[in-house]
Amino acid sequence: MAKFTVLNHPLIQHKLTIIRNKDTGTKVFREVANEIAELMVYEITRDLAMEDITIETPMGSAVEKQLSGKKLAVVPILRAGLGMVDGVLKLIPAAKVGHIGMYRDEKTLQPHEYFVKLPPDIDQRQLFIVDPMLATGGSAIMAIDALKKRGATSMRLVVLVAAPEGVKAVQDAHPDVDIYAAGLDDRLNEDGYIVPGLGDAGDRLFGTK
Ligand SMILES: O=c1ccn([C@@H]2O[C@H](COP(=O)(O)O)[C@@H](O)[C@H]2O)c(=O)[nH]1
Numbered sequence: 001m002a003k004f005t006v007l008n009h010p011l012i013q014h015k016l017t018i019i020r021n022k023d024t025g026t027k028v029f030r031e032v033a034n035e036i037a038e039l040m041v042y043e044i045t046r047d048l049a050m051e052d053i054t055i056e057t058p059m060g061s062a063v064e065k066q067l068s069g070k071k072l073a074v075v076p077i078l079r080a081g082l083g084m085v086d087g088v089l090k091l092i093p094a095a096k097v098g099h100i101g102m103y104r105d106e107k108t109l110q111p112h113e114y115f116v117k118l119p120p121d122i123d124q125r126q127l128f129i130v131d132p133m134l135a136t137g138g139s140a141i142m143a144i145d146a147l148k149k150r151g152a153t154s155m156r157l158v159v160l161v162a163a164p165e166g167v168k169a170v171q172d173a174h175p176d177v178d179i180y181a182a183g184l185d186d187r188l189n190e191d192g193y194i195v196p197g198l199g200d201a202g203d204r205l206f207g208t209k
Pocket residue numbers: 077078079080104109111131132133134135136137138139140166192193194195197198199200201202
């Protein structure tokens with residue numbers, strides 16, 4: 001069974017409260033969503049593989065650490081996932097970026113894929129799939145399916161707010177994909193929105209609707 005972890009660092013929790021607030025406008029929402037993504041990635045990369053390397057400092061030779069293992073990539077689920085990419089890239093500027101476009105049918109809540117563009121060596125990379133909201137889990141499950149179909153083997157799902165229903169659905173469908181959230185909320189409402197949540201993340205990020 002995949003792990004589900006809520007990152008309850010005080011800075012993450014404080015910033016999540018800011019973007020939950022309905023009075024927070026587009027500019028601040030965008031900035032703070034990226035700040036949370038940055039803090040989350042800092043927390044979840046603690047276990048990245050390291051290796052020793054011998055370097056020359058101005059004072060002589062030293063054996064020091066550098067990252068080893070798989071290269072990284074970030075994969076936002078469009079549109080809303082775009083709101084986390086800059087935050088991730090601030091810490092991992094060399095990461096490649098893949099895109100998966102998906103929208104949820106408002107009535108059926110079923111996800112529909114409309115775009116996939118990935119780095120060619122996706123099978124060699126550790127992926128951070130980002131989407132602010134894990135609601136029914138349908139979008140994340142379909143995105144992970146799309147990535148696996150193209151050879152990806154190493155993935156983590158990073159969301160700002162998760163609903164229990166979505167966490168269970170992803171864990172059942174993809175027990176090999178660990179999930180990280182800034183908050184775990186109570187439930188979904190009848191329209192498939194997370195309560196209390198923060199509303200429609202894509203609309204709040206881009207000022208639509
Ligand atoms: O409160 C919410 C719930 C969902 N979204 C958007 O929907 C998808 C995730 O929905 P699933 O039901 O898990 O497929 C997510 O990409 C968000 O864009 C939302 O914004 N707010």
